[in-house]
Amino acid sequence: EREEARLAAATPGSGALHERALRTMTGGVPSSYQSRDPWPIYLTHGKGARVWDVDGNEYSDFHNGFGSMVQGHAHPAIIRAVTERVGLGTHFAMPTEDSVVVSEELARRFGLPQWRYVNSGSEATMDAIRIARGVTGRDTIVKIFGSYHGHHDYVMVSIGAPYSDIGPADNMNSLGYGAGIPQAVIDLTVPVPFNDAPAMEARIERLIAEGRKPACVIMEAAMMNLGVILPEPGYLEAVREITRRHGIVLIFDEVKTGLCVAAGGATERFGVTPDMVTLAKALGGGLPSGAIGATDEIMEVVASDKVKQVGTYNGNPLSMAAARASLAEVLTPEAYVHLDRLNDRLIAGCDEILGRYGIAGYTVGISSKGCVHFTDAPIRDYTSFMEHQNAELPELAWLYNANRGVLMAPGREEEWTLSVQHTDADVDRYLESLDAMAKDLTN
Ligand code: PLP
Numbered sequence: 204e205r206e207e208a209r210l211a212a213a214t215p216g217s218g219a220l221h222e223r224a225l226r227t228m229t230g231g232v233p234s235s236y237q238s239r240d241p242w243p244i245y246l247t248h249g250k251g252a253r254v255w256d257v258d259g260n261e262y263s264d265f266h267n268g269f270g271s272m273v274q275g276h277a278h279p280a281i282i283r284a285v286t287e288r289v290g291l292g293t294h295f296a297m298p299t300e301d302s303v304v305v306s307e308e309l310a311r312r313f314g315l316p317q318w319r320y321v322n323s324g325s326e327a328t329m330d331a332i333r334i335a336r337g338v339t340g341r342d343t344i345v346k347i348f349g350s351y352h353g354h355h356d357y358v359m360v361s362i363g364a365p366y367s368d369i370g371p372a373d374n375m376n377s378l379g380y381g382a383g384i385p386q387a388v389i390d391l392t393v394p395v396p397f398n399d400a401p402a403m404e405a406r407i408e409r410l411i412a413e414g415r416k417p418a419c420v421i422m423e424a425a426m427m428n429l430g431v432i433l434p435e436p437g438y439l440e441a442v443r444e445i446t447r448r449h450g451i452v453l454i455f456d457e458v459k460t461g462l463c464v465a466a467g468g469a470t471e472r473f474g475v476t477p478d479m480v481t482l483a484k485a486l487g488g489g490l491p492s493g494a495i496g497a498t499d500e501i502m503e504v505v506a507s508d509k510v511k512q513v514g515t516y517n518g519n520p521l522s523m524a525a526a527r528a529s530l531a532e533v534l535t536p537e538a539y540v541h542l543d544r545l546n547d548r549l550i551a552g553c554d555e556i557l558g559r560y561g562i563a564g565y566t567v568g569i570s571s572k573g574c575v576h577f578t579d580a581p582i583r584d585y586t587s588f589m590e591h592q593n594a595e596l597p598e599l600a601w602l603y604n605a606n607r608g609v610l611m612a613p614g615r616e617e618e619w620t621l622s623v624q625h626t627d628a629d630v631d632r633y634l635e636s637l638d639a640m641a642k643d644l645t646n
Contacts, residue, residue, distance in 0.1 A: 206602035209606050210241060210605050210606055214241075214244055214256060214257075214258050216257035217244050218241070218242050220245045221243060221245075231243065236269075238613075245257045248276075249264060250276055250277050251277070251622075252264055252621075252624045252625040252629045262610035263608060263609050263610065263625070263628075263632045265604075265609060265610060265611050265619040265620065265633060266610045266611055266613075266617075266620070267622055268484075269484065269612055269617075270427070270485070270612070270620040271484040272622055273462065273542075273621070274485070274489070274529055274533045274622060274623060274624075275623055275625070276489075276624075278533055278624065280532040281488045281525050281528050281529065281533065284525055284527065285524055285525050287524070288520055291520075292520065293520060294519060294521075295520065296515055299518070301526070301527045302320065302518045304531075305318075305494075305527050309482070309496055309530075312466050312467035312530075313461075313467050313468060313476075314470065314471075315479070315497055315498060317496065317497050317501075317502035318494055318495065318496050319502070319505060319512050319517070320518040321483075321493035321514055322516050322517065323492075324456075324458035324481065324483030324493055325354050325355050326353075326493050327482060327483050328352040328353045328357075328421060328458070329353065329355040331421070331454050331479050331481050331495050332344055332419060332454070333510060334495070334497065334504060335419035335452040335479065336419075337504045338418075338500075338510075339451075341415075341416055342418065343393060343415045343416070343418065344357065344391060344393070344417055344418055344419050345392075345394075345403070345417045345420045346358060346392055346393070346394055346420070346421050347395060347396070347423070347426070347584075348361045348395065348584070349361070349428070349588065350397070350421075350422060350423055350426060350428060359379065359380040359381065359384050360377055360378065360380060360384070360388075360392040360394065361377055361380070361394035363380060363616075364376070364380075365589075366589040369585065369589070372399055372586070373405045373406055373409075374406070375394040375395060377390055377392055377393060377394060393410065396584040397432060398432070398434065398584050399584065403420070403442060407449060407451070418451070419451060419453070420452075420453050421456055422442070422453075422454070422456065423457070423459065424460060424469035424470065424472075424475065425464065425469050425472075425473075427460060427572060427618060428617075429588045430574035430576055430615070430617070431567050431568055431572055431618045432583060432584070432588075433569065435583065439473050443475050446478075452479060454478065454479040454481065455469060455477040455479070456481045457470065457481060458482060459484060459572070460472075460569075461480065461484075461485065462529070463485050463620065464572060465539060472569065478501055479495065479496065485529070485534070487522045487526055487529075488526070488533070489525070490519075490522045490525045491516070491522060492522040492523075492526055534623070539570060542571045543570055545629075546568050546569070546572070546573055548627070549568070549573060549619075549633060550567070550568045550573055552633075552634040552637075553575050553633075554566045556634065556641050557641070560641040560642065560644070560645045561645065562641055563593070564576050564593075564596075568618070572618050572620055572621075573618055574619060575600070577597060578592050594615060600637070601613060603637075603640040604633070607635065608632055619633070
C-alpha cells in the first residue's frame with residue numbers, strides 16, 4: 204500500500220488522464236493487459252533504454268512493449284528506414300523489395316526456406332495453425348498448458364487456470380480462457396505439460412487411438428509467459444522426435460524468443476529445427492508485424508492457394524522497412540554479444556541479492572530475457588508455477604521498480620526484456636530496486 208500510494212503521488216498526470224479515459228475508453232485502456240493499479244502510467248516518449256511519462260518521470264525500460272523493443276526506443280537505423288518509407292507511401296497491398304530482403308534474411312537465420320507475413324503474433328499463430336490443419340487435413344491441435352500464443356480462439360485455451368482445474372499430466376483439461384470461446388473450439392485444443400515429453404507422447408498416442416490425431420504441436424521452445432522457463436536437456440529433441448515419428452507438424456512460437464535470444468531465435472539457440480516458426484514483436488522494431496516461416500513442403504499448400512493466407516496489411520511497406528533495418532543494422536551478431544553480457548550480469552546480480560537477504564527464489568534468463576522466480580522449488584511447467592511461485596512478490600516488485608525508475612511488464616507471468624541500447628547503468632538500477640525490496644522484506 205505504501206508503494207502504491209507513492210506511485211500515485213508521483214504520477215498525478217497519468218491519474219488525471221485515466222479518469223478522463225474511463226469515460227470513453229473501456230476500462231481506461233486500449234487493451235486489457237495495459238491495466239495497472241493505481242492506474243496505467245501514460246508515456247510521452249522513449250529514447251534508447253529509457254522512457255518518460257506525462258509527469259516527467261524517467262524509467263529504464265525493461266517492459267519494452269511486451270518484449271517488442273529489443274532495438275531500444277527511437278533507434279537511429281529504424282528512424283531512418285521508417286522516415287524514408289513514410290515519404291514514399293505507406294500502404295499498397297502490393298509487395299515491396301524490402302519484403303524479399305527480409306524473407307532471405309529470415310530464411311538464413313531460422314533455417315526455414317519459406318516465409319509469409321501478418322501484423323501481429325496472434326495472426327502468425329492463427330495462420331500457422333490453419334496451415335498445419337490444411338496440410339494434414341486434421342482438426343485437433345496440441346499446446347502446452349499455460350502457454351499464451353495470442354488472442355484468437357484456437358489458442359485461448361488452458362492458460363491462466365486455477366491449480367485445481369489443471370488435471371493430471373497425461374490428461375490435462377481443455378479450458379477456455381475467458382468467456383466467448385466456443386466449447387467446440389476449446390475441445391479441439393489439447394494441453395500437455397511443458398518439459399514432459401513422455402506425457403506429450405502418451406497424450407498424442409491416446410488421441411490417435413481415439414481417431415483424433417493432431418495436426419500440430421504449437422509451443423514455445425523456452426516458455427516466456429510464466430516468467431522464463433527453459434527447456435530441460437533433451438526435451439526439445441524428444442518433442443522433435445515424437446512429432447516427426449507421428450507425422451505431426453511442430454510449430455515453435457517464437458513471437459517472444461525470435462530475434463531476442465539469438466539471431467535465429469530459440470531455433471538456433473537450442474539447435475532443434477521445427478517445421479514452422481512464428482515471429483512478431485521484435486521483428487518490426489515497434490511497428491505491427493508478424494511472420495510465419497516453414498518448409499517448402501508445408502508452404503506448398505499456401506503457394507497453391509489450398510490454404511488461404513491473406514490480410515490487407517500483410518507485408519506492409521512500413522513494417523517491412525523497419526524489419527529490414529532491424530535485421531541488417533540493429534540485431535547484428537555484436538548486438539547478441541552485448542545482450543548476453545548484460546543479461547548474465549543482471550541474472551548473477553539478482554541471485555546475489557536473493558542469497559544475501561535469504562529470499563526464496565532464483566533467477567533465470569537467456570540473452571535479452573529473464574526473470575526472478577520467487578519460489579521455494581524449481582519451476583519447470585504450469586503446475587509447478589502455480590504450486591510454488593509466490594503470487595504476491597512479483598506484484599510488489601513491479602511497484603518497487605516503478606517507484607525507482609524501472610519499468611517492468613505487468614503481471615507475474617512476465618519477464619524483463621533488455622534492448623541493444625541498455626547499458627550497465629540500467630542493470631544497476633534494476634539491481635538497486637530489487638535490493639531495496641529485499642531489504643524492506645527482511646527488516
Ligand atoms: N505468442 C506468444 C509467445 C506471445 O507471447 C504473444 C504475445 O504476448 C503472442 C503470441 C501474441 O502476439 P500479439 O500480442 O502480437 O498478437
